[in-house]
Amino acid sequence: MPLLRRSGPATIDPDTNPTVLEPIRIVTDELELVGSVAPTGQRVTDMLLRGQDLAFLPAGADPAPDAWISVAPSDVLFVVPPPLPPRQGWQPAADTAEVIVRIGSYRIMGAAHVAPGRPVDARLAADHPFLPLTSATVLRDGAPGPEDADVAIVNLSRAIEIRGR
Secondary structure (H helix, E strand, C coil): CCCEEECCCCCCCCCCCHHHCEEEEEEECCCEEEEEECCCCCCHHHHHHCCCCEEEEECCCCCCHHHCEEECHHHEEEEECCCCCCCCCCCCCCEEEEEEEEECCEEEEEEEEECCCCCCCCCHHHHCCEEEEEEEEEEECCCCCCEEEEEEEEEHHHCCEEEEC
């Protein structure tokens, strides 16, 4: 099964609304993809949790139907999604725990919203296969320094290590 598959025109019709493409960075074992995702009205986390392929348009590509590719959630290490618009009055329904995840050649640190008293360890992956970490810091092995992101959605089922900070 190929890592990337072409999406047919049924996946998205970019001609009907080409201005709502949202920036995204998708990291797999083999590739780091920078481009846009198809607007679906869903959060990227929800699409990944449902097992839906992400319709991805590489940066600089013409948004013609044959330029789109699909990325399977199982191939994803982590995603830096489009920024969410601020929601006034929003309060997290869970406590915040500082988490460090080792995945592939990356170490990602950030705040996870988890149930009160929930241990931060490998068992977290059973309840949260794709866990958004807010105020995230991403460090790649051998990179000169860390990169900050508002959110990094981490595929905990692919994690080598999950622990509290």
